[in-house]
Amino acid sequence: MKYYTLLCVVFALFITSCKEESGTKTLYLAHTLPQTHPVHKGILKFQESLDKKSNGTLKIKIFPDGQLGSEREVLELLQIGSVAITKVSAATMSNFVPEYHVLGIPYLFRDKEHQFDVLEGPIGKSILEKGSKFYLRGLCYYDAGSRSFYTSNKAIRTPDDLKGLKIRVMNNQMAINMVNAMGGSATPMAYGELYTAIQQGVVDGAENNPPSFVSSNHFEVSKYYTLDQHSAVPDVLLISTKYWEKLTDQEKIWVQEAAEESSEAEKKYWNDSVEESMKIATEAGVEIIIPEKSLFAEKSKSVLEEFEKENPDLSSLIEQIKKN
Template sequence: MIRNLKIISLLLVVLLVGCGELSKTKTIKIAHGLDVNHSVHKAMVELGKDLEKRSGGKMKLQIYPSQQLGSERECLELLQIGSLDMTKVSVGVMENFAPKMKVFGIPFLFRDRQHSFNVLDSHVGKEILDDGEQYWLKGLAYYDAGSRSFYTKDKPINTPEDLKGLKVRVMESVTAMDMVKALGGSATPISWGELYTSLQQGVVDGAENNPPSFYLSRHYEVCKYYSLDEHTVLPDVLVIGTETWNKLTEQEQNWLQASVDKSVIYQRELWADAEAEALREVEKAGVTIIRPDKALFQSKVKSIYEGYKDNPVINNLMHQIIETK
């Protein structure tokens, strides 16, 4: 009798523990390298709210901004080993893990902002997004990151010739380095977190990025010329490690993807406002904004297009993007 009571007690304990496990909230840890005032971070906050509401409190997001857990590359590596769940990276960094994303680094590939959205939301965008899964990195969506342009400390960039002899910071991206080289500059890969100091100390003469990043990083305090040649459109990518994704139930995956998709719409709205504000504020701070003749820059990068003729995958994607309405 006593033995039976002990067995029953043990079974009750196991059941209670099991119920406790089932009732636990599943926390998704996500890290990124941007300021908390950036549209990406604000979109993530909304993503977290929507996920908690959609899942009835069974899932929530824990956000680590401002490179708290490392650079974009380091965060991707943490995803691969399962030490972090999600991150946001530029496709320029992601191309080192998902080769098809190199296509985004080809300069002047998109006609305008709407064309880029049409591509990202199409089957072509989805094909590129899925390329990282073979490397344990599942792309969930693209966030808008606008167009990238050059900013410099001491010399305005009116034509490609003005880049000659200048050391320009780029991401760890082969296509970005090829582009700067084709335009006559010297490409210097430096992590985002080290760039302000590198500009101050003269390690590099300038960099290239979108208006909100230029503004929120306070790089305008050092660089007083911003040349809007808008050479590349490099979206951000929300990525989840496949180790984390595969541990989620199908319902949890659906909740997360739905919340991510909703946050994309919100982030694009935030981005448009942030871009306009950034240009206004840096101009107020004494930055000279230059709108050069883009055709001069386009003519200098034709060699990059030619270079992909021997790469059937990128060449095919490039033509699909160009042909997208």
């Protein structure tokens, strides 16, 4: 009932926003992240750039902090045209477009430069466009960092150190397969329960990027952080095709250019956030471990092999990314 009421309110707001006043159009943008997050700062850059390019004729009204619902709920609002734009994880988009699954394969990208060469080139742009048939057109990618292991009482220096450890993962089959392949015991669990679970020894650790490790306060109950950087799933900025089709050709150019400019800015904000987070963790007494990543990559090869076996039609895409 609560969601239905919210939907009605948002739809009413959307109808109002479609009215052009003095030649101005307003696009509603909703996301689930706090306003201190580097992705939100990137979205502010998007808002600023679009206002400047359009001379104030295209405005962005931002609803952060999950004000309009979860990622899934906001995606539904985009699909019916009640909200114009949102940011979600590429993992969430894989429920609509199988190609997004590929971006979560462990050690698919050689490094950050390779990742964004792929994402910002023909391969990445092709994936962004594939969501259009579900009314979810991708505009650009945002950096969401690399996920690494952190543990409470035992340091992970090689994959062998994962043996016997319960590691919390998202309820995602690839993440589960990866941890199990490396020798750990993958334990899906709600993110909100994780702090207490580590503190009480229900799980031995988890995996995430540095800003999340710190903002969740997990560094308070985890003594070791191993930067194995096993996966780098980006975020995606999406626009509802129902709103995209209402824009003129010139307005579409402005929106796309502003999105790409915000992507560049967000990468810098993300790097700053990583540096700050690592400093906080180190000062709190967390041991930062730089392991031999090739050992972890070797252990996770079976994840790729299993994925290709189950998704033979995506093998060509994987090869293209490797050769890029």
